[in-house]
Amino acid sequence: EAGVAQSPRYKIIEKRQSVAFWCNPISGHATLYWYQQILGQGPKLLIQFQNNGVVDDSQLPKDRFSAERLKGVDSTLKIQPAKLEDSAVYLCASSLDWGNRNTEAFFGQGTRLTVV
């Protein structure tokens, strides 16, 4: 079974530039998550999709971050403009069932963003 694919693996940009990350979840997984993991901390949920609808984006800094999930499959996360504090690993995860708390989330390898 193919896992969650993310690209790029690494990205270095200057502050005030824009950047986009891509995620391809496991086939058939309805729920997709984007997490931000700052060095030394646990992952923080940025946005959660159920199919192509947003379930939770309460912690997404909407003045600079945006995300979409076209056709309920692939997803992109964009930052514009980037700030130094956005340096982190951005993790994408997917899970199969909506409302079934017994289903685990599968994570991609993440995109490490460095803002200089």
Next chain:
Amino acid sequence: AQSVTQLDSHVSVSEGTPVLLRCNYSSSYSPSLFWYVQHPNKGLQLLLKYTSAATLVKGINGFEAEFKKSETSFHLTKPSAHMSDAAEYFCVAIKAAGNKLTFGGGTRVLVKP
């Protein structure tokens, strides 16, 4: 509100000795609980999960965890640490209403030869 607390940010053990990683959760009802491991520059991998069946859960690589509702705990153990166990470990809770994952702060495990 649901929260997950990992009581130790760092744990150092010698190879061949037991490992104990502590996790407490707070919730108005029993959530499903998971332990994930994250090796350097790798994604998170599921070690084991508790889903209201048996309270003692066995996972991969010799890890197990025990759910104790009275103590609101889900501690992870391994009887004998291996060098390859050096990684960061996350305790995660999920509730059905929304499938929202709540992460603990993580415990970094160092294994000494």
